[in-house]
Amino acid sequence: MKIPPIFILWLPLYMTLTAACDNNASKNEGAENQDEEKRIQVIEREDKDRVDVLVDGTLFTSYIYSESIKKPVLFPVNTSSGIPVTRGYPMAPKPWEKVDHPHHIGIWLNHGDVNDLDFWNNSDSVPPNRKMHYGTIFHRSVKKTRDGNEQGYLEVEAEWNRPDNRTLIRENSTFYFSGRNQVRIIDRISTLTASNLNVLFKDSKEGMMGIRVIRELEHPENQPMELLNEDLIPVRVNPEDDSLSSGLYVSSEGLEGDDVWGTRARWVKLASEINGTPVGIVIMDHPDNPNHPTHWHARGYGLFAANPFGSKMFTEGRETMNFFLSQDESVVFKYRIYIYDGPEPDAEDIERNYEEFSSTYLSDEEEQ
Numbered sequence: 373m374k375i376p377p378i379f380i381l382w383l384p385l386y387m388t389l390t391a392a393c394d395n396n397a398s399k400n401e402g403a404e405n406q407d408e409e410k411r412i413q414v415i416e417r418e419d420k421d422r423v424d425v426l427v428d429g430t431l432f433t434s435y436i437y438s439e440s441i442k443k444p445v446l447f448p449v450n451t452s453s454g455i456p457v458t459r460g461y462p463m464a465p466k467p468w469e470k471v472d473h474p475h476h477i478g479i480w481l482n483h484g485d486v487n488d489l490d491f492w493n494n495s496d497s498v499p500p501n502r503k504m505h506y507g508t509i510f511h512r513s514v515k516k517t518r519d520g521n522e523q524g525y526l527e528v529e530a531e532w533n534r535p536d537n538r539t540l541i542r543e544n545s546t547f548y549f550s551g552r553n554q555v556r557i558i559d560r561i562s563t564l565t566a567s568n569l570n571v572l573f574k575d576s577k578e579g580m581m582g583i584r585v586i587r588e589l590e591h592p593e594n595q596p597m598e599l600l601n602e603d604l605i606p607v608r609v610n611p612e613d614d615s616l617s618s619g620l621y622v623s624s625e626g627l628e629g630d631d632v633w634g635t636r637a638r639w640v641k642l643a644s645e646i647n648g649t650p651v652g653i654v655i656m657d658h659p660d661n662p663n664h665p666t667h668w669h670a671r672g673y674g675l676f677a678a679n680p681f682g683s684k685m686f687t688e689g690r691e692t693m694n695f696f697l698s699q700d701e702s703v704v705f706k707y708r709i710y711i712y713d714g715p716e717p718d719a720e721d722i723e724r725n726y727e728e729f730s731s732t733y734l735s736d737e738e739e740q
Contacts, residue, residue, distance in 0.1 A: 410519035410524075411428055411521045411522075412521070412522075412524035412549055414519055414526050415517075418514075421438045422436045422437065425524055425526070427452070430450075431448075432549060432551065432556055433449045433549070433558070437511030437530075439508075439510065442494040442495055442509065444511045445478040445480045446480075446558065448478065449478060449558075449709075449711065451712070452551060452555070452556055453554075453649075453713050455651060457589065457653055457711055458477075458479065458586065459476065459584045460586075461600070462474045466600070467601060467604065468587060468601070469599060469600050470673065471599070473584070473675070474497045475494060475495040477584065478583070478584070479558070479581075479582070479709065480582055481582075482579070483578065484576040484579055485573070485574035485576040486532065487569070487572055489505065489506060489540075490505055491508070491532065492576075492579060493506065506535065507533060507534060507535070508532075509533075509543070510530060510531050510533055511528065512528075512531055513528065514527070523548050524549040524550070525549075526547040526549070527547075528545050528547075532564075538567075539567045540567060540569055541566060541567065543562060543563070544562070545561065545562040554712055555710065556710075556711045556712075557708060557711070558708070558711075559706070559707070559732075560706070560709070562704070562706075564703050564704075564705070565697075566698060566702075567700075568699050568700075572696050572697075573694070573697075574681075575683060575685070575692050577679065577685040577686065579669070579679040580679045580680060580681060581655070581707045583653065583675075583677070583709070584674055584675055585676055588644050588651070589617075589619040589652070590616075590673060591617060591619050591629065592614070593673075595611060596609065596610050597609055597611070597614070618644050618645060619643065619644040620643055620644070621640055621641070621672075622641045622643065623641075624637045624640070624665075624719070624722075625637045629672075633668065633669070633670050633671065633686075634685070636665045636668075637666075638656065638665045639656040639657065640668050650712070652711075652717075653676065653711050654708075654709070654710040654712075654722055655676065655678055655709055656708040656709075656725075657680075657707065658705075658707065658730060658733065660706055660733075660734070661705055661706055662680045662705075663693050663695075666679060667682050669686075680693065680695075681694075710722075
């Protein structure tokens with residue numbers, strides 16, 4: 373399997389990204405002098421098609437919107453100690469990573485069947501004769517950035533377009549970045565508004581708020597897999613030779629491992645241990661979201677996604693969730709991604725954080 377050339381071009385950028393962010397932390401626009409710099413900095417780099425987010429001078433993540441990846445993503449996403457929890461491939465391939473699903477990049481939000489177009493699976497690997505079946509999300513503008521000692525803020529606009537470039541959905545997304553000690557948090561609030569066309573999110577397992585994780589967070593494999601070797605050449609590896617993967621899903625409903633897939637839950641934790649340190653990710657589904665509590669497209673191979681629009685597949689036909697937006701009608705999605713590399717939070721810890729998240733970003737009706 374060949375690595376798409378467009379992604380190889382990202383490798384030098386990725387390798388120097390953290391160093392560049394450290395060197396440029398003092399250049400954040402709006403900071404008149406070093407003493408006034410905030411702990412959490414959101415730095416737009418328009419010439420590089422990205423916005424960097426730094427916590428205490430260290431790269432937390434970057435909002436990347438190169439059109440080659442067919443949607444804006446957060447990549448990489450790092451823990452407080454600098455451990456990336458997102459897979460490098462295909463943006464920045466690393467040895468002993470899997471090379472499947474080139475559309476799985478960092479953290480993203482899209483869906484596999486919107487007016488019969490597949491936004492989820494689109495990538496530069498799609499053959500030219502198949503591109504008419506795929507939709508693309510184009511970043512349009514950075515509306516606002518704000519630094520803060522407790523929270524950084526990023527607001528962006530994007531368009532979900534058909535292959536003929538006609539817009540189906542206008543997206544406004546706000547990201548709230550925070551973190552102290554060994555915890556980092558991303559809150560994403562995305563408002564999707566139908567353009568002058570009606571929009572149907574058809575029931576599909578391919579959705580919706582997803583993250584592709586590193587090998588250490590994957591479930592241990594029980595069958596041969598294709599990995600990149602030290603020379604970044606795909607090779608076949610037997611499961612008994614794999615010592616990296618030790619992840620485990622745990623849901624708010626008490627399910628674990630592969631039993632989490634397809635079920636409903638308010639939150640799901642994916643936990644592992646790296647060099648003796650607990651490392652994990654918790655994704656939380658806000659009570660205001662459609663079809664809450666969401667289904668979880670939580671795969672042992674490393675895809676970790678919350679999907680409110682996949683009921684038919686996940687329930688084997690007992691339920692169906694086709695979601696319709698009329699012209700100019702909007703829907704809002706609210707998710708929290710909680711990342712730790714220190715003491716592992718137990719269910720009570722997560723519940724307290726979930727309750728705090730649930731009482732934040734309320735709809736207008738709830739606030740009255």
